[in-house]
Amino acid sequence: MSILVTPETKFLVQGITGGFGGRHAQLSLDYGSQLVAGVTPGKGGQTFADTVPIYDSVAEAVAETGATASAIFVPPPFAADAILEGIDAGLELVVAITEGIPVRDMLSVKKVLDASDTKLIGPNCPGIVTPGEGDQSAGGCRIGIAPGYIHKKGNIGVVSRSGTLTYEAVWQLTSAGVGQSTCVGIGGDPVPGMTHLDVLKMFNDDPETEGIIMIGEIGGTAEEEAAAWAKDNCSKPIAGFIAGATAPPGRRMGHAGAIVSGGKGTAEAKKAAFREAGIGVAETPSEMADTLLKMM
């Protein structure tokens, strides 16, 4: 097993006719993922890469293809609407890649999301990968923008707020011959869908996942909440890394959510929470995989 998606998961791409969305839709097809539909209002009836049908609405795409998940590559002013459309169509999972969605839009989305059965990954995230069994993990499910080839099918779960740090962790694992069950990039925005805690719980319940790497950064208290739960409830070893110890307070470090404000959300506090919960702390990102492997 894996969490959230399997190699059989059928998904669609909202915004497939845009440059960025199209490029990554093609990379998902190349990886062997089940990309079954695209959605661009007004372009229904066309096809993407000569094989993937494009629909005018998510509901129509779901009805025709049986897709249960979606990747959103819609520009920021329209992205919240795209997420709401995915929820309305009853998708099990929406993965919002878009960076730059206003916080106020996400507050409204979150209310609808919390009252629905849909799970949201992101926004401002690299997406999710469940590696496949083929060459360079091909045949897996890749929804988003992560490089597929760095993965390897296996038993480590990775959850992270940062894209490139996720790739670092995955690459270190793969280079050490250790594969991953599922890798989830939950994104760097202040109002996200799934949190570290949500993903941690799923990894804990997943029989195939044997160890977890949890990557966080400054801002908010999501890492502390996940650690507090893990202390008494997580039966699997966890290695953690927190970015941003040297970030000046009050400055946003690239990600909208990466900011220490009012003395809250420091790297120091998060690392302390990790240690308190028995989570192994990697001092530099070069040691993420080693820290976990030593615990296993």
Place this chain on the structure above:
Amino acid sequence: MNLHEYQAKELMRRHGVPVPAGEPATSVEEAKAAIEKLFGEGHQRVVVKSQIHAGGRGKGTFKDGFQGGVHLADSVEDATAKAEAMFGNVLVTKQTGEEGKQVNRLLITSCQEIKSEFYCAVLLDRALGKPIIMASSEGGMDIEEVAEATPEKIIKETVDPDLGLQAYQGRKIAIALGLRGKLIGQCGRLLQGLYATWAGCDASMVEVNPLALIENEDGTEAVVALDAKMSIDSNAMFRHADIAEMRDLTEEDPLEVEAGKFDLNYIKLDGNIACLVNGAGLAMSTMDAIKHYGGDPANFLDVGGGATQEQVKAAFEIILSDPSVEAILINIFGGIMNCNTIAEGVVAAAKETDLKLPLVVRLEGNNVEAGRQTLAESGLALITASSLAEAAQKSVEAAK
């Protein structure tokens, strides 16, 4: 994006928050006109306030020794003299750092008798995923100190973002602040206006410190926003053309402004090791690793996931225009991005800028072999590293 006090007050006024009468000024002449207008309207006293993006203005000191960035004055002459003393002068406060900030704008407002001071703010509670109103009867104080010393004095009210702050919630906060009689409703409406400002302007934070109970010259009482601090969610700027025009570039670091033109995320720091990294998390970690091995990062710089040669070159020029830089660390994990594209960009930029500083490069990921070969054959005196930890150590060594 941060706003000046006078801009925040203007936005708050538009949303029904009472603020003292007044006008901004960008020259002594404008200041004098605003001062004369207030005295002409019958006000007995005015406040002349420096407008810079930093707190602690009242207790600040100008570089020429003039004390205080906020002054009261009882006559046109006195107020104008104080305005003259402030314009163009550099104000140092506990938040500006020792270099201070030049005062180019003033706010001239009326001044009323203050009976008591409160604190209130609208901000996002990330754990709840909802906006909250935070208030305290300890006005004029640093809210973080209040939260630390007397957490029971902090009032918090959660807002449903789709409903806005309800009237009863506003009254509840007003009562908790100790207000009674007609002031309960008046302060409640003010708080509703404050929330409306936050929501209507896509603000990240609206803070009023102090919110004051004042006595008007006719003896009536009212709650007004005496000060205002506000920042706007940059991601929402596309729907606020009017607020976008309020941006004051003189308040921002010129290198950061320049980086923004190339879609580069750059933040200047105090150290001597410059970094150029792809991805915000990796960029922060690179700074942390430099510090971990005993060095000091000169900047945060995220070139993004799809950096072009042009962006790499612009990034080089920006980090090189910081005179404190003594070594450069490039850390790229090329997931989708081709490492060779980055390598070619680095070589071109290093040659074009006639780079003399030590350059440590760590490349990993897509097409890394070709990238490493490009670097090796470039003829540049590069220091290569295979991991971030190694790269950080080598950059610290090189900067010594």
